[in-house]
Amino acid sequence: WPKGIITLGPGESARQVVLKKIQELSDLDHRDPFMVADLGILASRHQVFCQALPRVSPFYAVKCNNSPWVLRVVAALGTSFDCASQVELKQVLSLGVAPSCIIYANPCKPVSYLQYAARHRVQLQTFDSEEELTKVAQHHPKARLVLRLWTNDRESTFPLSAKFGASLEVREHLLKSARDLGLAVVGTSFHVGSSCQNPQKFTQAIANCRRVFEMGRGVGHDMSLLDIGGGFPGEEGSKPEFEKMARVINAALAQHFPEETGVEVIAEPGRFYVASVCTAAVNIIAKKAVLEPGGYRKLLYYINEGHYGTFRVFLREPVPRTPIVVKEFCSEQPTFPCILYGPTCDAGDKLFMDEVQLPELDVGDWLIFPSMGAYTSVMSSTFNGFLPASIHYTMEPALRSLLETAP
Incomplete structure (x- = not known):
């Protein structure tokens, strides 16, 4: 030790x-x-997350804290991982984490990073542009793609949608482009911004994902994965309370993605854990x-x-x-x-x-x-x-x- x-x-x-x-x-x-x-706090936070959101599988966001000991504990607890770069992929894979337990959740990836993901069988990854699809088709055609949607996150402490996310106007076009390139789109993702201040943003985003699921199935994709991203509060006494946010999310999932649909739901908590x-x-x-x-x-x-x-x-x-x-x-x-x-x-x-x-x-x-x-x-x-x-x-x-x- x-x-x-x-x-x-x-x-x-x-x-x-x-x-x-x-x-x-x-x-x-x-x-x-x-x-x-x-490090014991990681175990208690993991338990709280799983109890509050029983349908949601956590993929810990490595970018939030990539300490080897944090990652080792999180892996031992049974979580999966959200990686954003080749270095993060290497770090997580070196712990013995299965490639299927990783989502490469950066919509803008260098070609060499895509090639690394392909060599190491990390298939699940996000995209939000036609240019990204072209790169994936050439360098990682077996990828299982997740379309990241634009979300109204202006009320969050750290908004992200100015940089990432496909607008409503281009979503169907992107789904058709992926099909024409022979790529598999398996679901949608969004991020309401780090330290989200309004839980209702999850409700609207999940409703938007339901519409995109229908679009995707309409053009031939087998849509089966919903990634609700991060944004969960982490500090003690944070507002809004995580429990209130979880109730809003559970209600939205029950309305738009009931359990009988068989859709897998994941999230990318980072701040909440660490x-x-x-x-x-x-x-x-x-x-x-x-x-x-x-x-x-x-x-x-x-x-x-x-x-x-x-x-x-x-x-x-x-x-x-x-x-x-x-x-x-x-x-x-x-x-x-x-x-x-x-x-x-x-x-x-x-x-x-x-x-x-x-x-x-x-x-x-x-x-x-x-x-x-x-x-x-x-x-x-x-x-x-x-x-x-x-x-x-x-x-x-x-x-x-x-x-x-x-x-």
Whole structure:
């Protein structure tokens, strides 16, 4: 077992590991940023997903967090995988995952990646254009294709339909083009955008898929697969609640794709599985007080992790996250508007666009950010020579036993 894997003792939590690590680093005066991952959360999230959406088979979205340990646990739990590149395909196949348990869910694929998928018998893949069909016909004619549909996802935190998805006007044409090229279209897919804010978007998208199923069957395709994509909330206390979203999805499936139709339903959850897995701990390396007009104080804190590290995705979130301050105060402290800057020399290196309210802190103090497992480590860089935060993995003995016995 790698040195970074920590087996939790009886009653021990990952949060306790975070605080212990903070104390150790502070004693050594070596306060580099780090994350602690609780791999046991993956098992609990998987159970919640399967109970709430019993007809839906999860294909974990590798792009969200491609840690080898995350992928190994997810594979041991029995999920399939959503891959978007040759590297992700290699990573998942190396775990012994069957090619039939992978969907290559990127509608725009380089020729060499298509050829790799063909060589390794990864047949299920998405498309949304005639040009993609031409490439597939030449380089992977045995592919089982899924037509990705445009979806109104403007209310989502991270909309995707500006880049991907076939419009209503071209769907029948694409289905006929695939038939004329000798390609098999087996179903449809959509994505309501990451962190979907309106569950009803699933209802409309599923209804649209039903119409495209009829189009596909009308031109000779055996339509048997529905991919409802991702967009499920992952952070604790997220709105809307996952349970409410699941009820909306189940109702739409019952209306448009009842079980007796035999249609296989899959999804591509990523954030839902891993957002709550990781907790980040960062340190204040510098500080500056600014006097605003009217005599108000604003504090600038410079943190040893930022936009070019694990916080890259958070500049796109509408509301900044307020961290947990690891410091004891004798009494309740006043708070001030604060800007959290990252460590690089780029003035745009901020953790969030807006200010957060924090008490006055000192250089050397620690801040904790929960729910940092989604789109954090995968987006980190070494810009300006700052290394990504180290990651320490924890698991309970039962999960360790599962991994040791998994094929």
